[in-house]
Amino acid sequence: MRAGKDVYCEKPLTLTVDEGIKICDAVKETGKVFQVGTQQRSEYGGSFLKAVAICHLGWLGDNLQALSSVGTAQKGGPFKTSEPPANLDWNMWQGQTAETDYIKERTHYQFRWWLEYSGGQVTDWGVHHTDIAMWALGLHETGPTSIEGVGAFDTRPNCYNVAHTFDTMMKFKNGSSINLTSGKNELIIEGTKGKLRVNRGGITGKIVDDINADKSLQEQLNAKIEEVYRGKVTPHMVNFFNCVKSRDLPISDVFTHHRSVSVCHLANIAMQLGRKLDFDPDKQQFKSDDEANGMLSRKQRAGFEIS
Secondary structure (H helix, E strand, O other): OOOOOOEEEOOOOOOOHHHHHHHHHHHHHHOOOEEEOOHHHOOHHHHHHHHHHHHHOOOOOOOOEEEEEOOOOOOOOOOOOOOOOOOOOHHHHHOOOOOOOOOHHHOHHHHHHOOOOOOOHHHHOHHHHHHHHHHHOOOOOOOOOEEEEEEOOOOOOOOOOOOOOEEEEEEOOOOOEEEEEOOOOEEEEEEOOEEEEEEOOEEEOHHHHHHHOOHHHHHHHHHHHHHHHOOOOOOHHHHHHHHHHHOOOOOOEHHHHHHHHHHHHHHHHHHHHOOOEEEEOOOOEEOOOHHHHOOOOOOOOOOOOOO
16 A cells, blocks of 8 residues: 555455554555455345345344354364475465464465464454444444453364354444354344344345335335445445545445454454453453453564564
8 A cells, every 4th residue: 555556455354453453544544445355245146235234224123133153163183294395485475473384284275274374264254244243233333342252272283273163242332242153154133123144145034025025115225225335236346446446435445344353353362361351442452451452463573574
């Protein structure tokens, strides 16, 4: 961005909460367009947009609660160390993380099962459904006030070390909550008037049946979808290109995605520490907990620091 470039970035955006703060600051500093690749905001038949619009219309009532269920992480190891292949610069690949012996299973797709490089399934899939939950519940510009949960970690050397299974609860100032867990892949949102279920296969619930049977409700829903999307819905990459031309805020902007992925980072921190944590979403710091605050950033290897 400081070199004058607009950015399309894969998700999850960051490895730590502190990185997200730095990226948001750089977007403000440079005025560049930054789109995050959380395509559920644009695609998959509009099912997730329908869920957001239904919530924003108040059709599920008040006191919205979400279950963000995203599946389990892989287990494996111990893995053997070896010399890196000749075509891989292992030093560069490790980047800011601590230097370690090469293990084939640390690289390519499998990098996501190591806490050194990833938040595991909690951030990899968790940020997809949790991002929609934050948006639907009107929490996309804030964060939780308390976080607690349990996770199953393999602590043996040279093993995948992210949480294989997990069950975490984030509570927010407005009374809403998001339960991020490793159950089957779906997002369920429930309020005082009803609930809906959505995943990449579609959206279901009584409210959805009611909408499908009523043209007036369909028109209201379509109008609300265009409102929350800030215009005509397009494929996700098209939205990025359109915003590069118009200089408008992309639909998956860096500021809301930072909040969504931060929730996932906070869940991982609570599980690793094994206790309930209180958080100030405005200051983006834990309350009276130096150990937890120390995990909002990570020590970076000399020569690879992010500034």
